[in-house]
Amino acid sequence: MSEDQPPPAPELPRSIALVDDDRNILTTLSIALQAEGYAVRVYSDGEAALKALRENPPDLAVFDIKMPRMDGMELLARLREYSQLPVIFLTSKDQEQDEEAGLALGADDYIAKPFSQRLLLARIRAILRRAGPVREAEPGSPSPAIPEGAVxxxxxxxxxxxxxxxxxxxxxxxxxxxxxxxxxxxxxxxxxxxxxxxxxxxxxxxxxxxxxxxxxxxxxxxxxxxxxxxxxxxxxxxxxxxxxxxxxx
Structure with missing residues (x-):
């Protein structure tokens, strides 16, 4: 690289949105995710999360189902009206019907509570790797090149x-x-x-x-x-x- 060329911009950390009304879970997961190098945003109810996810979408979101004002199911349904943001649901072990309904609405995965942080981190890494580094393009932005034979x-x-x-x-x-x-x-x-x-x-x-x-x-x-x-x-x-x-x- 010549002296006239600017250094490459540092890569931004992948961002995770946590939506849960349990402050202990938000705090614990935030610490674990930040330790893995993720940028973390937390929301304690669905209404506040929906507005933030629309204005500044993360790379992945983790939703609890049972929340006040707007539960995780409604939040996902509203989100799917305009975005295919990867979403993981947190559910209770006795809520099998919620798991099925969440997947039917378009959740990418679900994890039953009480859950292992190690398992959640593995699921997050897997989904982010599959999703790739490319975010949804802004309107009017040029389309990326298609590798030969990709279609x-x-x-x-x-x-x-x-x-x-x-x-x-x-x-x-x-x-x-x-x-x-x-x-x-x-x-x-x-x-x-x-x-x-x-x-x-x-x-x-x-x-x-x-x-x-x-x-x-x-x-x-x-x-x-x-x-x-x-x-x-x-x-x-x-x-x-x-x-x-x-x-x-």
């Missing part, structure tokens, strides 16, 4: 991993990071049955334990999104006891 075209499905864009018959379909990776794993080999374990490996590359219900919920969400674009969508098939496959016919 996946399977019949009416087109997936662009470089831009995290998906279309079906030319109509855009908005997917979370986890949904995108599961669909990508299926679309890479049309007609080949992928087991739940194989899809977990594609979406959760850090050997983090995820149960079968998580993958099933993401598949239901994928079908629902594609059927909103095409009511006749049936490209994702279930072979009971074996897994799922994608058809490009």
């Amino acid at each position: 996946i075209a399977r019949g009416r499905l087109v997936m662009d991993p470089a831009r995290h864009q998906v279309t079906w018959d030319g109509r855009p379909v908005s997917l979370t990071v986890t949904e995108f990776l599961i669909l990508e794993a299926l679309a890479q080999r049309p007609g080949v049955i992928k087991s739940r374990n194989q899809l977990m490996d594609a979406a959760y590359p850090d050997d983090v334990f995820v149960d079968d219900r998580t993958v099933d919920s993401h598949i239901k969400r994928l079908r629902r999104k594609f059927r909103a674009a095409d009511p006749e969508f049936g490209a994702i098939s279930t072979l009971y006891g074996a897994g799922y496959s994608f058809s490009d016919v």
Whole structure:
């Protein structure tokens, strides 16, 4: 580097938003995340968090479900109206229906309370690595270059991993990071049955334990999104006891 060239700008730390009405959890998690090098913002209720997430989106958010003023479910539903920000839910062990509902709304993952900080940090690292360093582009900003061969075209499905864009018959379909990776794993080999374990490996590359219900919920969400674009969508098939496959016919 010549003397006339300015030094490269330092990389900004990845940012995490914590939304929970339990001050002890906010304090404990903030300390743990900051020790890992993350920039942390904390919010004690959903209403305050929604405004802040819209104005200054982080790289990932962790939501509690049970909160005053606006609970985590409503917060996620409102957020998904305009953003695919990666979200992890914190739930109680006896709230299985909340876990399923959260995944159906578009959460990327969930962790049951009481939880291990080590497990949460592993899930955060996995999702951020899958999401990549690129934030959502500002309106009017130039599109990044697409590496050669990056686009996946399977019949009416087109997936662009470089831009995290998906279309079906030319109509855009908005997917979370986890949904995108599961669909990508299926679309890479049309007609080949992928087991739940194989899809977990594609979406959760850090050997983090995820149960079968998580993958099933993401598949239901994928079908629902594609059927909103095409009511006749049936490209994702279930072979009971074996897994799922994608058809490009």
